[in-house]
Amino acid sequence: MRRVALVTGATGLIGRHTLAPLRDLGFEVHGLARLQADLRDPAQTRAALDAVRPTHILHCAWDVTHGRFWHAPENLDWVAATLRLGRLASACGVERFVGVGSCAEYDWTDGGTSARRETDPTRPATLYGLAKNATRELLAAALPPAGVSFAWGRVFDLFGAGEAPGRLVASLLASLRAGRPFVCRHGQLERDYMDVRDVGAALAHLTASDVAGPVNIASGKVVSLAALTTRAAALLDRPDLLTVETVPLATQPQTMRADVTRLRQDVGAPEPEDLWQRLAQLAGCLR
């Protein structure tokens, strides 16, 4: 049976890395980029769906402007746009809708003492987390009764080619390459990092599966920011430029780790590449 995937946010950091894996999984793939259609405009959204007639939607589009998206009021526009896309999907005969959520939906007030499972309580601490969580709850309640299969990939930390210059790994590599010192202020924090190519592959597998509800998109392992930055400095042979501090940070959990049982066993997504291998590729030491 012909399967046609529409990927929104197709030129965004995550979306662009879902296209090839979706093709490999047998989809006819249509990427929808910001410049082609503004999903905040109902008429443009409708026209895009009518043009492609997708059987599957992988909705990666959202405003994640680095440094402001956690509390930006534009999150409300993307809740509205995403709900509208979900409503149109059911009106247009779409079989499956997969949205991109976030580890920021979980309750981390315990500091992250255990790996988060998809059934664990949610309690977003930011407007972004609140917006993603509310969108998920509403679509999960509304789409299946309308005949649309629904899943939600909860993405944890990531790095990768094309990320915003202000993000940790991008700014670290840029500093080291330019011979500028770099201070990692909170080296004690542990995060579940994946390369964005592995994030894209996992979302493609989730789209191709029939697993319903939230699914963590992560590696299941954590790395400290100290280890991550130290490894990057070693790869670029500039350990002298890196200072690792361990300044306490009360507003952030010590550890953010995903339980990836659903992703591996139910979705059947492959293990991500070795993180240091990915970091080395990104640092340009291996191609």
Next chain:
Amino acid sequence: MRRVALVTGATGLIGRHTLAPLRDLGFEVHGLARLQADLRDPAQTRAALDAVRPTHILHCAWDVTHGRFWHAPENLDWVAATLRLGRLASACGVERFVGVGSCAEYDWTDGGTSARRETDPTRPATLYGLAKNATRELLAAALPPAGVSFAWGRVFDLFGAGEAPGRLVASLLASLRAGRPFVCRHGQLERDYMDVRDVGAALAHLTASDVAGPVNIASGKVVSLAALTTRAAALLDRPDLLTVETVPLATQPQTMRADVTRLRQDVGAPEPEDLWQRLAQLAGCLR
């Protein structure tokens, strides 16, 4: 200082009863009815705001088609429309935005053993409750940082002139007047009922106040459905037509009562009229 209120859903069951109380509180009042502007259309919403230039918005509009609104997918359209209205409000210099929420936002899984306070946990059991609760959380997080004061009236049970024919009190009165028997199946349930005129007055006072966050719109007292229907049958002198049963209903809490401390003390809304007096007026025995 001139205060201009825009009331959405102004011809709806609740909205129409907010207009006179708002005028009495000193507002220049503009009602926006469904036929004037479709709030689900961004351009029409913008035009309505530009025409009125309100200082206050009381947003009563929502799709509450009797018999289907609890689980209707249209709830998603109204989340989107309400978030858009909130975003436009902050762009258009609106000082205060008051939304209409619902007792369906609360966690009632304990059966309603105590009166609900605004700080009690939420846990909606319906798509409608989920939609109202999500809208509230998002606007409460986004509007105050944008300089817009935000409040949310959580309306409990109500009856009144103009309600849908299928609702309890309307269908009861219609049956009794027509000489048809009426069966109250779940007479044991206790609900915090108000006449919609008192609901409208309470929302007008909430709009005129500067109280932030959720505020219960209710009487603080409960009446059993047995007592309510028995009183109505007595008022119409047709107790013979009424059968009160007490069939258990696992899907509904036994009691839904509001704590109205915030509404009375912080908002300063007046006590509602005596419920039996209001019921008698509605039954046409008093004018």
